[in-house]
Amino acid sequence: MSYRKELKVAELAVQRATLLTQRVFHEKAKGTLSKDDKSPVTIGDFGAQALIIHAIRRNFPTDEIVGEEEASSLREDKDLSNQIWELVNTTKLDDEASEEQLGGSPKTEREMLQAIDAGQSAGGRHGRIWALDPIDGTKGFLRGGQYAVCLALIVDGHVKVGVLGCPNLPVDNSAPLSADVGDKGGEGRGVLFAAVLGSGAVSRPLSRGALQDSQPIHMREVTDIAQATFCESVEAGHSSHGDQAMIAKKLGIVKESVRMDSQAKYGSIARGAGDLYLRLPVRADYQEKIWDHAAGDLIVREAGGQVTDVEGRRLDFSQGRTLKENKGVVAAPKDVHEQVLDAVRSVLGSK
Numbered sequence: 001m002s003y004r005k006e007l008k009v010a011e012l013a014v015q016r017a018t019l020l021t022q023r024v025f026h027e028k029a030k031g032t033l034s035k036d037d038k039s040p041v042t043i044g045d046f047g048a049q050a051l052i053i054h055a056i057r058r059n060f061p062t063d064e065i066v067g068e069e070e071a072s073s074l075r076e077d078k079d080l081s082n083q084i085w086e087l088v089n090t091t092k093l094d095d096e097a098s099e100e101q102l103g104g105s106p107k108t109e110r111e112m113l114q115a116i117d118a119g120q121s122a123g124g125r126h127g128r129i130w131a132l133d134p135i136d137g138t139k140g141f142l143r144g145g146q147y148a149v150c151l152a153l154i155v156d157g158h159v160k161v162g163v164l165g166c167p168n169l170p171v172d173n174s175a176p177l178s179a180d181v182g183d184k185g186g187e188g189r190g191v192l193f194a195a196v197l198g199s200g201a202v203s204r205p206l207s208r209g210a211l212q213d214s215q216p217i218h219m220r221e222v223t224d225i226a227q228a229t230f231c232e233s234v235e236a237g238h239s240s241h242g243d244q245a246m247i248a249k250k251l252g253i254v255k256e257s258v259r260m261d262s263q264a265k266y267g268s269i270a271r272g273a274g275d276l277y278l279r280l281p282v283r284a285d286y287q288e289k290i291w292d293h294a295a296g297d298l299i300v301r302e303a304g305g306q307v308t309d310v311e312g313r314r315l316d317f318s319q320g321r322t323l324k325e326n327k328g329v330v331a332a333p334k335d336v337h338e339q340v341l342d343a344v345r346s347v348l349g350s351k
């Protein structure tokens with residue numbers, strides 16, 4: 001199957017949602033709440049989820065959706081709900097045909113709340129399931145760092161389509177890897193990554209209207225692993241900086257890691273700006289969420305990479321809302337992935 005329509009809708013929906021998040025960053029108080037697990041959620045997360053789910057439901061009404069957020073806290077906070085409604089109701093692409101393709105946006109605040117709540121699928125191994133992270137790297141978003149709007153279509157447990165909107169990464173695929181967002185008010189920044197299983201991966205500049213032209217992306221060829229650049233989470237609570245430093249040392253890597261929030265890490269290595277992404281677990285009981293990895297996993301593999309967990313197993317998106325059969329993530333160009341995995345095993349084995 002070509003998944004042509006799914007790809008187009010996903011790319012436009014992600015592009016429109018990134019516009020909403022940028023408006024929140026530049027124009028608004030962020031309306032931050034703290035969730036039960038103490039992690040932050042903002043009006044940007046809720047608004048982006050509403051716009052994307054609305055577009056999926058209009059185009060693919062029988063598909064299921066696993067979305068990170070839910071609306072219960074908004075039903076108790078009218079003021080916050082109003083603020084999100086104002087954003088959702090006024091964020092549109094500058095291109096009528098693209099807006100039409102998305103099926104417009106929610107018509108009422110009630111419809112918006114229903115859309116946010118339509119992301120509660122349990123996931124699983126059967127049927128068509130979208131995995132949505134409306135803002136990945138919410139902490140990065142809040143501090144003006146990297147973040148990503150992430151959407152993937154999983155069919156019978158396999159990722160078929162993946163899209164990442166990264167408003168703070170450089171458009172230029174050959175720009176050096178850096179978590180910096182620059183100081184030119186966003187000029188030259190904003191990239192949309194996409195992949196369909198079996199068709200390769202592409203990037204294009206994010207725009208305010210119709211999709212811009214795309215270009216293929218590829219991972220960089222690594223001939224000497226000691227020269228590789230690796231990226232990791234900013235938050236030490238999300239992945240083990242200590243283990244990652246030991247793995248890099250074992251591989252002879254002397255360059256400092258690049259710490260970057262969100263799935264912008266997957267996009268960055270897929271375009272050859274960096275080479276490796278290491279995410280070693282901090283806690284044995286944490287289960288990675290499918291929306292934190294589905295799009296990035298496909299984009300990296302379609303760009304010539306391999307993505308597994310720390311034991312060498314491919315990420316298994318058929319297990320529900322979490323990757324409960326996996327621990328951590330190791331992403332690298334295909335040719336050196338086994339070498340990186342050997343270093344991971346040796347560091348974890350010696351603990």
Ligand SMILES: Nc1ncnc2c1ncn2[C@@H]1O[C@H](COP(=O)(O)OS(=O)(=O)O)[C@@H](OP(=O)(O)O)[C@H]1O
Binds near residue numbers: 262282
């Ligand atoms: N303990 C633990 N271990 C691993 N991962 C965790 C953990 N807690 C949270 N999260 C998830 O991490 C997501 C943020 O992505 P990153 O870790 O890549 O970015 S960051 O640099 O740490 O901000 C973040 O995604 P968002 O909530 O969408 O920002 C979380 O789902």
Ligand SMILES: [Mg+2]
Binds near residue numbers: 040
């Ligand atoms: Mg979150």
Ligand SMILES: [Mg+2]
Binds near residue numbers: 136291292
């Ligand atoms: Mg996330």
Ligand SMILES: [Mg+2]
Binds near residue numbers: 135136137
């Ligand atoms: Mg999120």
